[in-house]
Amino acid sequence: MFRSAEGMGVRLDSASAYAGAVVAPYYDSLIVKLITHARDYSSACQKMARALAEFRIRGVKVNLSSL
Secondary structure, eight states, rough: OEEEOSTTEEEEESSSSSSOOOTTTSSSSSSSEEEEEOOHHHHHHHHHHHHHHOOOOOOOOOGGGOO
């Protein structure tokens, strides 16, 4: 499952993050980066908290033997 946040001042940097995507074990562990922008720091933090609450990533399998 993949659901990303969106809206004014919310930016996502991602490679191939979408529902059903296969993340190879050799891929960088950063699936998607969330960036927020606002008029001041406090507003940007509030926007980040909202965006993180909206974000959903489920079902990513990890290779525990490599940890």
